[in-house]
Amino acid sequence: MPVYLIKRIFEMIPTLFGITLITFFIIHLAPGKPSDIFSELNPKITPEAREKLEKYYGLDKPIMVQYGLWLKKVVRLDFGESFSSDRRPVMQKIWDRKKPLLERRLFVTFMINIISVVIILLIAIPIGISSAVRRNSLFDKITTTTVFVGFAMPSFWLALLLMMFFGVYLHWLPISQLKSMNFDSLSFSGKILDVARHLVLPLFVSAFGGIAGDSRFMRSSMLEVIRQDFVTVARAKGLPEHLVIYRHALRNALLPLVTLIGLSVPGLIGGSVIFENIFGIPGMGQLFYMAVMTRDYPLVMCILTIGSMLTLIGNLLADIGYMIADPRIRAR
Amino acid sequence: MKKVSCFFCILLLMVFSGAGCREKERTVLQTASGNGSDETAYGDAIIEGTIGEPTVLIPMLAGDSASHNVAGMIFNGLVKYDTDLSVIGDLAESWDISPDGLVITFHLRKGVKWADGVEFTSDDVMFGYKTIIDEKTPTAYKEDFLQVKKAETPDKHTFKVTYERPFAPALTSWGGLVVLPRHLLEGKDITKTEFARKPVGLGPYALTKWAQGQELALDSYKGYFEGRPYIDRYIYRVIPDPATMFLELQAGGIDMMGLTPIQYTKQTENDFFRNNFQKFRYPVFAYTHMAFNLKHPWFKDKRVRKAIAYAIDKNEIVDVVLFGLGSPATGPYVPNTWPYNPNVEKYGYNPEKAKQLLKEAGWLDTDGDGILEKDGRPFSFTILTNMGNNLRKNTATIIQWRLAKIGIRVEIKALEWSTFVNEFIDKRRFEAVLLGWSIGLDPDQYDIWHSSKTKEKEFNFISYSNPEVDELLDKGRRTFALEERKKAYFRIQEILADEVPYIFLYVPDATPIVHARFKGIKPSPIGISYNLPKWYVPKKLQRHSMEQ
Numbered sequence: 089m090p091v092y093l094i095k096r097i098f099e100m101i102p103t104l105f106g107i108t109l110i111t112f113f114i115i116h117l118a119p120g121k122p123s124d125i126f127s128e129l130n131p132k133i134t135p136e137a138r139e140k141l142e143k144y145y146g147l148d149k150p151i152m153v154q155y156g157l158w159l160k161k162v163v164r165l166d167f168g169e170s171f172s173s174d175r176r177p178v179m180q181k182i183w184d185r186k187k188p189l190l191e192r193r194l195f196v197t198f199m200i201n202i203i204s205v206v207i208i209l210l211i212a213i214p215i216g217i218s219s220a221v222r223r224n225s226l227f228d229k230i231t232t233t234t235v236f237v238g239f240a241m242p243s244f245w246l247a248l249l250l251m252m253f254f255g256v257y258l259h260w261l262p263i264s265q266l267k268s269m270n271f272d273s274l275s276f277s278g279k280i281l282d283v284a285r286h287l288v289l290p291l292f293v294s295a296f297g298g299i300a301g302d303s304r305f306m307r308s309s310m311l312e313v314i315r316q317d318f319v320t321v322a323r324a325k326g327l328p329e330h331l332v333i334y335r336h337a338l339r340n341a342l343l344p345l346v347t348l349i350g351l352s353v354p355g356l357i358g359g360s361v362i363f364e365n366i367f368g369i370p371g372m373g374q375l376f377y378m379a380v381m382t383r384d385y386p387l388v389m390c391i392l393t394i395g396s397m398l399t400l401i402g403n404l405l406a407d408i409g410y411m412i413a414d415p416r417i418r419a420r
Numbered sequence: 421m422k423k424v425s426c427f428f429c430i431l432l433l434m435v436f437s438g439a440g441c442r443e444k445e446r447t448v449l450q451t452a453s454g455n456g457s458d459e460t461a462y463g464d465a466i467i468e469g470t471i472g473e474p475t476v477l478i479p480m481l482a483g484d485s486a487s488h489n490v491a492g493m494i495f496n497g498l499v500k501y502d503t504d505l506s507v508i509g510d511l512a513e514s515w516d517i518s519p520d521g522l523v524i525t526f527h528l529r530k531g532v533k534w535a536d537g538v539e540f541t542s543d544d545v546m547f548g549y550k551t552i553i554d555e556k557t558p559t560a561y562k563e564d565f566l567q568v569k570k571a572e573t574p575d576k577h578t579f580k581v582t583y584e585r586p587f588a589p590a591l592t593s594w595g596g597l598v599v600l601p602r603h604l605l606e607g608k609d610i611t612k613t614e615f616a617r618k619p620v621g622l623g624p625y626a627l628t629k630w631a632q633g634q635e636l637a638l639d640s641y642k643g644y645f646e647g648r649p650y651i652d653r654y655i656y657r658v659i660p661d662p663a664t665m666f667l668e669l670q671a672g673g674i675d676m677m678g679l680t681p682i683q684y685t686k687q688t689e690n691d692f693f694r695n696n697f698q699k700f701r702y703p704v705f706a707y708t709h710m711a712f713n714l715k716h717p718w719f720k721d722k723r724v725r726k727a728i729a730y731a732i733d734k735n736e737i738v739d740v741v742l743f744g745l746g747s748p749a750t751g752p753y754v755p756n757t758w759p760y761n762p763n764v765e766k767y768g769y770n771p772e773k774a775k776q777l778l779k780e781a782g783w784l785d786t787d788g789d790g791i792l793e794k795d796g797r798p799f800s801f802t803i804l805t806n807m808g809n810n811l812r813k814n815t816a817t818i819i820q821w822r823l824a825k826i827g828i829r830v831e832i833k834a835l836e837w838s839t840f841v842n843e844f845i846d847k848r849r850f851e852a853v854l855l856g857w858s859i860g861l862d863p864d865q866y867d868i869w870h871s872s873k874t875k876e877k878e879f880n881f882i883s884y885s886n887p888e889v890d891e892l893l894d895k896g897r898r899t900f901a902l903e904e905r906k907k908a909y910f911r912i913q914e915i916l917a918d919e920v921p922y923i924f925l926y927v928p929d930a931t932p933i934v935h936a937r938f939k940g941i942k943p944s945p946i947g948i949s950y951n952l953p954k955w956y957v958p959k960k961l962q963r964h965s966m967e968q
Contacts, residue, residue, distance in 0.1 A: 175616075191632050264668055366664055383838070
């Protein structure tokens with residue numbers, strides 16, 4: 089197994105290299121340049137000034153050279169400086185060491201996604217099991233309907249409805265951002281409560297679709313398992329039903345879910361872009377959106393590289409989890 | 421299943437803990453609508469919602485409007501526009517212009533201090549000027565300052581600039597860009613300095629807090645040279661989604677934002693908003709137009725352009741697209757400002773005249789299919805516009821429908837902004853475009869209309885050329901005499917109205933909304949925020965108290 093692991097880790101390097109190469113080219117192929125924000129249809133700028141700006145950003149060199157320069161820096165873990173007018177190092181924008189954790193964008197996005205995955209699993213697995221065990225019961229039918237509504241509902245629309253109801257109509261929950269304006273004057277527990285209240289709606293929205301999908305997945309996987317012979321054997325042995333389901337069937341039914349979680353990383357990052365913008369949460373998704381809009385290449389590349397790294401790690405962890413959970417795979 | 425119910429417990433807890441705050445906010449809204457004495461008082465805070473986060477607070481480096489808004493509160497210029505668009509002194513008490521228009525001498529205010537206590541002098545202006553013309557400073561606003569031949573500081577409170585040729589926009593170019601504290605920035609790389617995120621200014625407000633992606637807080641500068649601002653704190657909250665921002669306004673999370681036409685005319689027309697908010701409306705310094713590619717054989721003919729102008733009902737566009745929040749445009753200036761000429765051909769809706777003109781130009785429906793032809797080719801062209809701007813797309817659709825009525829077939833194509841500019845505008849690959857210009861407060865529009873500005877990446881992309889206009893444009897920017905300038909710009913508008921290189925469609929209105937507790941707001945042609953330091957909240961209505 090260690091050999092297999094090492095092999096897998098080494099395989100990740102060329103994959104990552106390939107991803108950065110392709111994304112770098114695609115981003116530069118998109119029309120427009122970072123200097124456009126200053127120069128597009130601004131009558132006050134002359135062609136000479138435009139050229140100077142482009143030179144300043146290093147955009148006058150051929151694209152292969154630009155990629156080479158970028159790669160050379162990234163190998164030393166230096167993602168360069170942002171092209172936006174503040175010219176700050178890209179890493180500082182994503183992970184500012186001088187700021188508290190809640191003001192580091194990567195942390196915020198990471199935290200929300202992890203909590204959201206946990207919530208998804210905590211809710212989706214029991215729902216999936218129950219509807220599989222009580223197939224075609226009223227509960228199953230209700231959850232099935234709810235799940236399809238959940239699938240069909242656009243998350244931004246759901247978010248707006250929730251904000252209107254809980255924020256404007258009832259005044260129970262804050263509408264946007266991560267903390268209140270008097271956050272600094274709150275006690276420690278007050279701060280936690282404040283952030284928790286701000287997170288209720290974003291977490292609900294980001295988990296809603298996931299719960300819908302994963303519970304369907306869990307249901308079908310469970311249905312497949314309880315039809316198998318070893319479950320019949322367990323029942324024939326006279327084991328109580330809850331042991332049959334939770335000890336014998338569940339472990340087998342969970343296996344495909346492990347892979348699913350590993351593969352869901354890119355989806356989560358993509359989802360962050362949407363809900364962070366709606367809820368005004370200062371995470372990486374929001375930053376990414378702004379970076380793409382202003383063609384801030386170094387920032388876009390940095391976030392994409394981190395994203396693809398996380399995806400690859402997610403895949404690797406899924407494989408490892410699979411090996412731990414399933415002796416049949418370990419044997420190979 | 422146990423875990424599930426556990427989660428719901430947590431959720432309920434959070435919700436209940438929120439209920440306490442709800443009471444408090446409700447009562448606050450009540451007092452806000454109650455009657456209090458209207459005496460001026462210090463205190464309270466104003467919270468403005470902004471879609472984008474500022475990037476850099478040094479005005480000359482900033483490219484986005486969010487940065488300029490915030491930096492504008494922190495820094496002042498030598499001169500500024502008064503509410504009637506005349507130029508008045510800001511940091512300069514007065515100024516002299518030499519009779520030949522080549523030398524401007526600014527006499528600076530004495531005793532003005534930067535927020536850190538150091539005195540403001542002509543050296544700071546000189547430093548800012550040298551920085552903006554520096555090769556290494558990446559700024560988009562260099563152009564006006566490169567016209568300066570010589571800059572001098574005869575003494576601490578005098579700043580003198582000499583130009584090669586008289587240049588009227590020069591005076592206002594000394595507005596907000598070039599006053600920087602030399603004692604803090606000299607010898608530093610302006611693109612890398614911390615100053616950009618922790619600026620020290622001399623304007624009415626000073627930055628005290630910047631929580632990335634969340635908010636910026638500015639506290640009033642008690643030593644501001646025009647007097648301490650009444651409102652103690654100005655907060656910008658970054659909320660990227662406009663729908664969310666509107667909900668925050670209703671929930672009391674922000675005090676001020678810009679409304680969309682539908683929000684202004686429909687969603688805020690109820691008692692809640694009437695009691696708690698005040699709405700404003702004034703024309704934006706911008707206009708939307710349809711521009712013809714004058715190199716295109718059909719659009720070379722003035723009669724065709726005129727016919728299309730007669731076939732479009734501008735009032736209809738204003739009513740439908742802007743919900744009436746705007747006015748029809750007749751030229752490249754905003755109505756009721758001094759360069760605006762009200763007496764030009766306005767092209768009221770007149771389809772009969774349009775058909776007549778097209779007939780004269782040789783366009784006839786020979787085969788009876790409802791579409792005009794000339795030399796066997798049907799009159800069909802494409803209007804290009806940029807994606808994501810629904811106002812423009814809706815405008816194009818109305819134009820399409822109106823032109824269909826006189827036998828012209830129009831296609832509409834919306835393109836992503838960068839593609840649109842790089843591939844179509846710059847390469848002149850268009851028949852007609854629907855676009856908007858933001859115009860400065862100075863009427864100089866040399867770059868848009870002068871025949872020398874037709875190269876790639878320049879702004880006369882329709883290839884407009886008229887020797888008289890060229891001459892007038894030059895005259896307008898070479899004299900400081902208002903009457904002379906006015907004459908030149910009036911004549912330009914007459915010519916443009918006659919030649920119709922653009923069809924000027926509408927000037928949209930800005931429609932901000934501000935919470936009712938703020939008093940002292942005086943709407944003017946340049947908006948409402950020019951006198952922000954003079955806004956105040958009567959003591960009884962104050963919502964936030966600043967404990968430090």
